[in-house]
Amino acid sequence: MPASDSPTPYRAIDLRGAAGALLASLFWGVNPVAIKAGLEDAPPFRLAALRFILGGTVILVWAAGTGRLRGFRIAPDEWRPLGVLGLLLAVQMGTMNVATTMPTAAHVAITLILYAVQTVVLAHSMIPGARLSLRRLAGVLVAFGGIVILFGRGFSLGGPTLVGDAIMFVSALILAERTIYLARAVQRQDPVKLLLAQAVVGIVVFLLLSAIFEPAATRWTGRLAGAIAFQGFVVTGFNFIVNLWLLKHYRPSALSALFLTQPIFGVVAAAIVWGEPLTDDVVVATLAVIVGIALTQR
Template identity: 40%
Template sequence: MSAAAGELRSDRIGAGAASLALLASLLWGGNQVFIKIGLVGMPPLAMAAARFAVGLLIVAGAAVATGVAVRVHAGEWRRLLGLAALFVLQIALLNEGTHYTTASRSTVLISAHPFFTALFCHFFVPGDRLNLAKTGGMTLAFAAIVIIFTEGLAFGDLSYLAGDTMILASAVLLGLRQMVLKRLVHGFHPFKILYWQALLSLPVFAVLSLSFESEAAYHLTLPVLGA
């Protein structure tokens, strides 16, 4: 196999992959809205635990139904544990940050993660170098970040600053996580990655919630449960 063939290339995608990416973007855009709805009735870390408990059941069921093995082999634990640690921190910042800002600002800021993904991949993924098109997209993403922060500072409104900063940090970690997925767990079945991300992060979120949110009030209405 040539060196070029061995590189993890991602600069060209087909129509099917582009359509799936567009669908994922549409669903992702609504994620912050549902997080905001859920935060009305439960604290951020507890909501993360609840969502990933449901997600774990769904992914486990899908893996069983399709015959996908999720067993961890020798040498894979370190990569999965590192990925899960990134996942926990990124989701915790996302939920906490959304609690302290608006759903629209959260959506714009977290959607800047491709900027950081491209930047990390440029330095750490062979064959995934920046080109003119990627640089242009990164510039637009960075411009959105600048607008969000300068808008609040210009009008002296700092009420969302803490939440916006946490969301931006979450976007950085999400970009790093995408690079790690490509670099370290390349070749893993998606069900296996999702299953272990959820299984390893679930007890962490549960312990963190019990430790820091023990006095939080819960209002489990239908919209909150649906979120």
């Protein structure tokens, strides 16, 4: 698939785009639960390396099977942007995995979605035509308010939970920047290069970090295998491919409104898998997020 010389015009969100975004949101929302399960048996950087090895293999097989590797070549002026994109992903995923060792899975899912708010604001100044209208701003604030309600209890817990929440806040900011960077890059570069660059840089960075900072042994259990399979096949493989297609055809600011459903999926999954309580805060936050999404889509 050759790179395009001119950007692809963005579409308005349609049924196909909304369905793809919501499915990706479901998998991303459940991802912190899978990460927390994997961290029971492997340290954070090693878990990330295993995830990217599997996910990179999925992407490579997909690219080869669809003929996208024919004539594959990286031009000299492409190395730097591809490297930057890969490093952004590595830093974001590294901070996310480290943070997940501290708070609950629900906290991770909730804090991570702050990237959607940052994406809307960044897109307003960086993506042509991504106007931050008063209605959209109100929707973002309402949804953000719901997340803050659910997130507020974590501040009273202090200790590791508060540190983990702070690290996740940084991870969310990096994810917002990466989303905008990727949305601009995918308009002019071969999507296969973008996907493989992220996987290769992630594998190298995390293997190096694990070798330096993680002497602990890995426990090879069925739980770890399931966690790696979900993160590798579904999140790093399927979701990366779908997300790249979404970013090529729809504005990031419009997609982030649909991605605000991630904390709902994450909190429910955390309750089912880890027994984390579904409190009144969850109900209020869920309603606020739904109202916020409705406002941002009008």
